[in-house]
Amino acid sequence: MSGPRFEPVRTVRAYERIVEQVEEAIESGALSPGQRLPSERDLMGQFSVSRSTVREALRVLQARGLVRSRPGDPNGAEVLPFSPDALQRSMASLARVEGLSLGELVQFRMVLDGSANLLAARLRTPGQLAEMEAAIERMREAVTRGYDEFSAADLAFHDAVARASGNKLIQICVEVVRSIVLGLVADRLADAPDREALMRRSIRHHEEVLAAVRDGDGPLAARLARRTMYDYYAGYVPAAERPALRALLDQPHSAPE
Amino acid sequence: MSGPRFEPVRTVRAYERIVEQVEEAIESGALSPGQRLPSERDLMGQFSVSRSTVREALRVLQARGLVRSRPGDPNGAEVLPFSPDALQRSMASLARVEGLSLGELVQFRMVLDGSANLLAARLRTPGQLAEMEAAIERMREAVTRGYDEFSAADLAFHDAVARASGNKLIQICVEVVRSIVLGLVADRLADAPDREALMRRSIRHHEEVLAAVRDGDGPLAARLARRTMYDYYAGYVPAAERPALRALLDQPHSAPE
DNA sequence: CTAGTGCACTGGTCGGACCAGTAGGCTACG
DNA sequence: CGTAGCCTACTGGTCCGACCAGTGCACTAG
Numbered sequence: 090m091s092g093p094r095f096e097p098v099r100t101v102r103a104y105e106r107i108v109e110q111v112e113e114a115i116e117s118g119a120l121s122p123g124q125r126l127p128s129e130r131d132l133m134g135q136f137s138v139s140r141s142t143v144r145e146a147l148r149v150l151q152a153r154g155l156v157r158s159r160p161g162d163p164n165g166a167e168v169l170p171f172s173p174d175a176l177q178r179s180m181a182s183l184a185r186v187e188g189l190s191l192g193e194l195v196q197f198r199m200v201l202d203g204s205a206n207l208l209a210a211r212l213r214t215p216g217q218l219a220e221m222e223a224a225i226e227r228m229r230e231a232v233t234r235g236y237d238e239f240s241a242a243d244l245a246f247h248d249a250v251a252r253a254s255g256n257k258l259i260q261i262c263v264e265v266v267r268s269i270v271l272g273l274v275a276d277r278l279a280d281a282p283d284r285e286a287l288m289r290r291s292i293r294h295h296e297e298v299l300a301a302v303r304d305g306d307g308p309l310a311a312r313l314a315r316r317t318m319y320d321y322y323a324g325y326v327p328a329a330e331r332p333a334l335r336a337l338l339d340q341p342h343s344a345p346e
Numbered sequence: 347m348s349g350p351r352f353e354p355v356r357t358v359r360a361y362e363r364i365v366e367q368v369e370e371a372i373e374s375g376a377l378s379p380g381q382r383l384p385s386e387r388d389l390m391g392q393f394s395v396s397r398s399t400v401r402e403a404l405r406v407l408q409a410r411g412l413v414r415s416r417p418g419d420p421n422g423a424e425v426l427p428f429s430p431d432a433l434q435r436s437m438a439s440l441a442r443v444e445g446l447s448l449g450e451l452v453q454f455r456m457v458l459d460g461s462a463n464l465l466a467a468r469l470r471t472p473g474q475l476a477e478m479e480a481a482i483e484r485m486r487e488a489v490t491r492g493y494d495e496f497s498a499a500d501l502a503f504h505d506a507v508a509r510a511s512g513n514k515l516i517q518i519c520v521e522v523v524r525s526i527v528l529g530l531v532a533d534r535l536a537d538a539p540d541r542e543a544l545m546r547r548s549i550r551h552h553e554e555v556l557a558a559v560r561d562g563d564g565p566l567a568a569r570l571a572r573r574t575m576y577d578y579y580a581g582y583v584p585a586a587e588r589p590a591l592r593a594l595l596d597q598p599h600s601a602p603e
Numbered sequence: 604c605t606a607g608t609g610c611a612c613t614g615g616t617c618g619g620a621c622c623a624g625t626a627g628g629c630t631a632c633g
Numbered sequence: 634c635g636t637a638g639c640c641t642a643c644t645g646g647t648c649c650g651a652c653c654a655g656t657g658c659a660c661t662a663g
Binding site for chain 1: 361402411435436454457458518519594
Binding site: 359360361395396397398399402416417418419420421 | 646648649655656657
């Protein structure tokens with residue numbers, strides 16, 4: 090019945106072929122971070138295309154966060170180590186275009202941070218515990234030194250937990266979503282009149298989370314982490330969205346809701 | 347002590363300004379999906395730059411998944427609806443460059459899918475329940491019709507759950523990570539000798555999950571969903587990584603480990 | 604009224620040109 | 634002899650003008 094199976098032909102542009110080749114070289118490790126690509130003028134020779142085409146390919150690679158070029162650099166473009174920048178931009182763009190609400194973002198952080206704590210409670214090393222303690226100590230000192238420093242210390246704590254979870258994907262997503270959420274509410278947090286009280290309460294909550302992680306009680310750590318997140322951000326989430334957040338708080342089976 | 351606070355100056359390239367303007371127009375809604383940008387030759391007039399510069403900007407926008415251009419199209423580039431393609435590519439690239447293991451990916455899916463079910467159990471509408479049932483029915487029919495169809499029905503189920511969670515971010519991440527995982531193991535799943543038995547067991551598990559979602563028992567649905575995922579993929583995860591996955595399975599507080 | 608043809612556009616690619624940067628070698632001065 | 638400063642040969646960023654292969658639409662010939 091059916092003759093030979095024909096595949097749809099997609100016209101492939103020259104610059105795409107270049108992107109593919111360079112991408113492959115980077116992801117396979119043939120090109121490692123810090124190394125330099127040949128100059129654009131060299132590349133046009135190697136690929137037998139014009140410089141415009143080479144440049145369009147480099148623009149794409151740069152947009153994907155794989156290389157960076159700098160005018161005047163006697164070497165060519167630099168191969169970058171992976172950075173979640175591209176991931177973060179996609180998500181931030183997603184947040185705006187799709188109209189992601191603050192509630193959804195916070196909810197997502199509750200999920201990720203809870204899971205990170207659950208795993209960290211079982212897998213953390215003594216060194217990582219020390220990092221978490223140090224981060225909380227920095228938070229204490231930062232109470233009198235302004236919101237920026239407090240936020241940085243808070244980041245250090247959550248990052249230590251995420252690393253202790255042993256899952257790089259969780260770690261990166263936590264960081265990405267965190268920065269998006271902060272971009273939405275940082276000014277309101279920094280200007281809150283009861284800022285200092287908020288910080289102190291947050292520190293207390295973090296101490297409780299840390300205690301659970303230290304005790305190896307993952308479910309407790311997860312629950313506390315979710316509640317900490319909720320308490321910290323719920324005030325900025327429209328009341329209509331809060332029930333969805335609270336759905337993540339009561340883990341026991343007989344939750345009345 | 348300190349004089350005026352100077353900000354570091356970053357030289358901004360012409361094409362970046364164009365990208366920013368178009369991006370802003372799209373994300374603010376001034377340009378909506380389906381609409382067309384002016385032609386490159388028009389744009390060079392509007393931005394007062396050369397066509398090369400316009401094209402580099404368009405390449406970046408295209409790499410970010412915001413527009414698409416087609417040779418010969420009498421209109422200009424088309425504004426695309428948001429698609430997680432860019433997000434997916436960043437994550438897939440992350441998976442390769444950072445050496446994300448299958449274990450980490452599956453673990454991440456367990457976290458997301460578990461949370462999606464937890465939320466879906468509380469928020470699902472009757473219509474969404476029907477979709478889930480229909481998806482399972484399709485899975486049953488697909489057992490005798492090949493792996494591809496089964497996988498598609500499975501996707502439909504998980505997508506229905508994710509949508510029912512009410513969190514678009516979870517929905518998108520579930521989809522993105524799922525496709526990456528499938529890219530890693532699809533061939534092994536399709537060729538498994540005990541393929542049919544695997545499918546039947548998976549269907550049974552999905553039915554249990556659905557029952558919990560229907561009953562509104564979120565924690566149970568979450569636990570079952572995580573276990574379903576574990577059972578389905580654990581065989582492909584190196585034994586050394588499995589304990590980290592199992593850490594997500596036993597939620598009871600008194601976990602002995 | 605329709606089928607076919609051409610034209611006026613589109614994006615993709617090319618080549619050449621100029622500019623403002625940068626780095627590193629070279630020179631001239633101390 | 635050492636160093637401060639210049640000079641040059643590159644880099645990437647931008648511009649220009651040109652050509653090609655597609656596409657859609659209006660116009661024309663049947």
